[in-house]
Amino acid sequence: MSVLEIRGLTKTFPGVTALEDVSLSAEAGEIHGLVGENGAGKSTLVKILAGVHRPSAGSFLIDGVERNFSSPRDASQTVGVVHQERELVPHFTGWENLFLGLEPTYAGFLKKREMRATAKGFLETYGQGLGIDMDAPAHTLSSGQQEMLTIMKVLFRNPKIIIFDEPTAPLSMRECEILFALVRDLKRKGLAILYISHHLEEVLSLCDRISVLRNGRYVETVDAAATKEADLIRLMISRDMEEQYPKVPSRPGDIVFEAAGFSSPHGHLRNVSFAIRSGEIVGFAGLVGAGRTELAEAIFSGCSREAGTIRLSGEEFSPRSPKDSIRQGIVMIPENRREHGLLTQMSVYENLILPQLEGLSRMGFVRGKAAARHVVSAIGRLSIRAASHTQSVATLSGGNQQKVSVGKWFGLPAALWIFDEPTQGIDVDAKRELYDIMGHLAQQGAAVWFISSDLRELLAIADRLYVMKDRKIVGETRPPYDADAVLGMMMGETTA
Numbered sequence: 001m002s003v004l005e006i007r008g009l010t011k012t013f014p015g016v017t018a019l020e021d022v023s024l025s026a027e028a029g030e031i032h033g034l035v036g037e038n039g040a041g042k043s044t045l046v047k048i049l050a051g052v053h054r055p056s057a058g059s060f061l062i063d064g065v066e067r068n069f070s071s072p073r074d075a076s077q078t079v080g081v082v083h084q085e086r087e088l089v090p091h092f093t094g095w096e097n098l099f100l101g102l103e104p105t106y107a108g109f110l111k112k113r114e115m116r117a118t119a120k121g122f123l124e125t126y127g128q129g130l131g132i133d134m135d136a137p138a139h140t141l142s143s144g145q146q147e148m149l150t151i152m153k154v155l156f157r158n159p160k161i162i163i164f165d166e167p168t169a170p171l172s173m174r175e176c177e178i179l180f181a182l183v184r185d186l187k188r189k190g191l192a193i194l195y196i197s198h199h200l201e202e203v204l205s206l207c208d209r210i211s212v213l214r215n216g217r218y219v220e221t222v223d224a225a226a227t228k229e230a231d232l233i234r235l236m237i238s239r240d241m242e243e244q245y246p247k248v249p250s251r252p253g254d255i256v257f258e259a260a261g262f263s264s265p266h267g268h269l270r271n272v273s274f275a276i277r278s279g280e281i282v283g284f285a286g287l288v289g290a291g292r293t294e295l296a297e298a299i300f301s302g303c304s305r306e307a308g309t310i311r312l313s314g315e316e317f318s319p320r321s322p323k324d325s326i327r328q329g330i331v332m333i334p335e336n337r338r339e340h341g342l343l344t345q346m347s348v349y350e351n352l353i354l355p356q357l358e359g360l361s362r363m364g365f366v367r368g369k370a371a372a373r374h375v376v377s378a379i380g381r382l383s384i385r386a387a388s389h390t391q392s393v394a395t396l397s398g399g400n401q402q403k404v405s406v407g408k409w410f411g412l413p414a415a416l417w418i419f420d421e422p423t424q425g426i427d428v429d430a431k432r433e434l435y436d437i438m439g440h441l442a443q444q445g446a447a448v449w450f451i452s453s454d455l456r457e458l459l460a461i462a463d464r465l466y467v468m469k470d471r472k473i474v475g476e477t478r479p480p481y482d483a484d485a486v487l488g489m490m491m492g493e494t495t496a
Contacts, residue, residue, distance in 0.1 A: 283462030399430025
């Protein structure tokens with residue numbers, strides 16, 4: 001008997017069917033992958049299982065018993081969900097977060113000593129090697145440690161089914177390895193695991209079976225060991241893998257941005273020199289901690305320099321803030337779009353016009369028609385899929401959120417576009433659309449700075465490639481790329 005059996009689940013919202021007649025199952029001791037484009041129905045399915053939504057039709061059974069949870073709290077003892085957004089109280093300690101909602105008391109007082117001891121014992125079981133200080137406030141932990149604490153919080157409720165929703169997005173390679181070992185351990189202990197990720201190679205290596213959703217409907221369940229990545233892509237989007245990385249021919253022009261001997265205080269960046277021309281996409285490769293994001297943020301935010309110069313369109317440039325950079329023609333799409341790229345509780349319309357307010361206003365009032373034209377144009381150019389421009393950005397798929405974070409800069413005279421991990425956490429089709437956007441920006445004469453941890457997409461999309469290690473550039477290479485040589489530079493084995 002399956003631990004989880006989904007039968008004909010359907011969920012409709014006003015004007016849209018998010019899920020239609022979806023059926024699949026998960027066994028005890030199985031890691032069951034769930035893949036699909038953004039908008040395929042994965043999030044809706046998870047929310048039904050987690051008690052956030054009630055199905056419009058169909059049902060699901062756990063251990064042969066039909067369930068219909070009234071709330072996430074009702075579901076949490078049976079179905080544990082590790083969401084993309086961490087559910088931690090920032091100023092609570094690790095052990096306080098672990099016990100949140102389950103606090104033992106005696107005569108009205110918390111049994112704090114018991115809670116701390118239990119939490120530290122739980123850490124020894126599930127968090128070895130992570131260096132998590134359970135007495136420290138959650139916000140002081142690293143991004144990876146916060147993610148693992150979130151997972152421990154879910155496991156602490158001892159669910160029969162655990163759902164991982166893009167768990168590796170904030171993790172380093174070492175932390176990913178610890179996570180994978182944990183997931184395999186949970187499998188050995190007999191849990192039924194649903195594993196959702198846009199990293200198909202990760203899903204194929206970790207999962208036993210993989211179910212594919214497309215446009216809210218169930219497509220097929222395949223044996224992971226007998227399936228190739230290209231096969232999954234075809235099932236997800238009906239497109240061959242060769243079409244995954246569209247490349248617009250480049251026509252490099254004059255140097256738009258140049259750094260010479262750039263160093264930041266305390267050795268965070270060391271003697272960095274590079275240039276980006278108009279009409280080209282320049283990739284930055286490197287392992288986690290190599291300094292790629294730190295370099296982009298230092299230049300965009302205007303951090304103090306210890307040495308070196310930067311030039312924009314031939315003129316020496318010394319920004320003091322992101323506002324200075326934007327005014328001079330540098331825009332940035334940050335790695336964490338939800339925290340740094342968007343105001344998620346505001347609408348698509350509001351996010352798209354915010355950077356444009358100066359040009360769209362007269363005497364302190366927004367010119368409604370001009371703002372509407374700008375918003376309609378951005379939505380059309382980027383194919384942003386939203387019910388209306390008044391829809392909250394928080395309710396959009398990851399890919400459409402990313403398009404909004406790009407579209408808000410349209411209309412500004414930007415000469416340099418910085419994309420920091422723009423395809424992280426979005427589906428294959430949304431990635432393709434973003435590659436198209438970057439290509440068209442370069443074709444129109446912009447300089448594009450492209451940071452990614454996905455070496456395949458860098459090799460496919462970038463016109464030139466810089467490699468960073470230990471917060472400095474260790475090599476530059478051009479097509480045709482030698483992937484092994486690039487990897488060697490990333491790991492410090494070779495230089496170029």
